[in-house]
Every structure is written in C-alpha cells, then in structure tokens.
Amino acid sequence: MSGGFALRVLTPADPADWPLWRDARLAALADAPYAFKARLADWSTGGEEQWRARFARADAVHVVAVAADGRPVGLAGGVPGDGVSELRSVWVGPRARGQGVGDRLLAAVEAWARLQGSAALRLAVLPGNTAAVALYRRHGYVEADAPEGPDGAAERVMAKRLTG
Numbered sequence: 001m002s003g004g005f006a007l008r009v010l011t012p013a014d015p016a017d018w019p020l021w022r023d024a025r026l027a028a029l030a031d032a033p034y035a036f037k038a039r040l041a042d043w044s045t046g047g048e049e050q051w052r053a054r055f056a057r058a059d060a061v062h063v064v065a066v067a068a069d070g071r072p073v074g075l076a077g078g079v080p081g082d083g084v085s086e087l088r089s090v091w092v093g094p095r096a097r098g099q100g101v102g103d104r105l106l107a108a109v110e111a112w113a114r115l116q117g118s119a120a121l122r123l124a125v126l127p128g129n130t131a132a133v134a135l136y137r138r139h140g141y142v143e144a145d146a147p148e149g150p151d152g153a154a155e156r157v158m159a160k161r162l163t164g
C-alpha cells in the first residue's frame with residue numbers, strides 16, 4: 001500500500017460514518033470469509049439491521065484505517081461486557097498487511113478499553129487463523145477458557161489483562 005493510512009474512530013451520530021464502517025465490514029467478509037462467523041450473505045437477510053444496531057451503540061468503539069484515497073483498508077471494534085471488553089471484527093486488507101495497520105487498530109481498541117476501566121480484553125479467533133493469532137500474541141493476548149458455542153464450533157478464545 002502506498003501513501004500510508006490514517007485511523008478514524010467513528011461516531012455513530014455522524015451520518016458519514018456508518019457507510020464507512022459498512023463498506024469496511026463488507027470488504028472484510030468478501031476478502032476473508034474463513035475468519036468470521038458472520039457471512040456476506042447475512043447482509044441481505046437481516047444482517048444490515050444487526051450491524052447497524054451495533055454500530056449505533058454509544059458504548060462501543062469502531063475504528064477504521066483509511067488509505068490516502070479514502071478507501072477503508074482495515075477495521076476493528078470494541079464492545080463492553082461485564083468488566084471485560086470484547087475485541088471484534090479485526091481485519092486488514094490484503095494490500096495493507098504486514099505494515100503495522102493491525103498493530104495500530106489493536107492499540108486503538110485497547111486504549112478505548114482502558115478508558116472504560118475494563119479489566120481485560122477478550123477475543124475469539126477461528127481455528128487455523130495463524131496470522132491473526134500471531135498478531136494477538138504479539139500484543140500480549142494469551143489463551144483463555146472458551147465456552148462451547150451453540151453450534152459446537154471450537155473457537156479459540158484469547159484474552160489480555162489490562163489491570164493488575
């Protein structure tokens with residue numbers, strides 16, 4: 001990727017920000033269906049409303065990496081839980097990989113979680129996603145106990161303590 005990128009923390013109240021998040025999410029699902037439980041096909045069967053509802057949550061954070069030409073090249077989200085926040089929707093576009101975009105996105109969500117007073121950040125990664133696991137390990141995430149999902153899918157849960 002030439003020209004670098006900028007991080008934008010999105011604001012649900014800004015009408016320009018939902019389309020940017022939507023475009024980034026759709027690009028992520030089209031590029032890396034192996035990495036996400038959501039499916040591109042869900043978009044037309046109720047997915048848009050769900051994504052939009054989550055985007056509208058004032059207590060969540062949505063960060064997009066934007067290339068010089070305005071296109072989204074990466075994204076990550078954070079959702080608060082019961083003292084522990086969740087890192088969600090991490091993606092970096094193929095041409096932007098290996099350039100620190102993932103590092104910046106993770107750092108932005110972590111800074112948000114610390115401001116919330118979260119004790120930890122948790123994430124779920126699907127088996128075999130070695131690039132993502134390498135990124136998370138480098139940022140201090142370690143394996144955590146994973147509750148069995150309703151479909152029995154073995155997700156790998158990783159967590160990072162933010163306090164103590």
Ligand SMILES: CC(C)(COP(=O)(O)OP(=O)(O)OC[C@H]1O[C@@H](n2cnc3c(N)ncnc32)[C@H](O)[C@@H]1OP(=O)(O)O)[C@@H](O)C(=O)NCCC(=O)NCCS
Nearest residue numbers: 032035090091092097098099100101102125131132134135
């Ligand atoms: C996982 C992902 C976010 C990493 O983004 P990134 O900004 O390239 O992150 P990094 O530069 O730190 O690279 C992370 C790992 O990806 C691999 N990687 C690095 N450059 C790469 C490139 N150009 N192409 C492919 N993989 C690369 C390396 O294994 C690296 O680990 P290392 O630091 O131990 O060498 C990105 O590959 C991605 O979006 N993948 C598809 C979606 C996905 O898996 N999301 C996570 C869902 S849990």
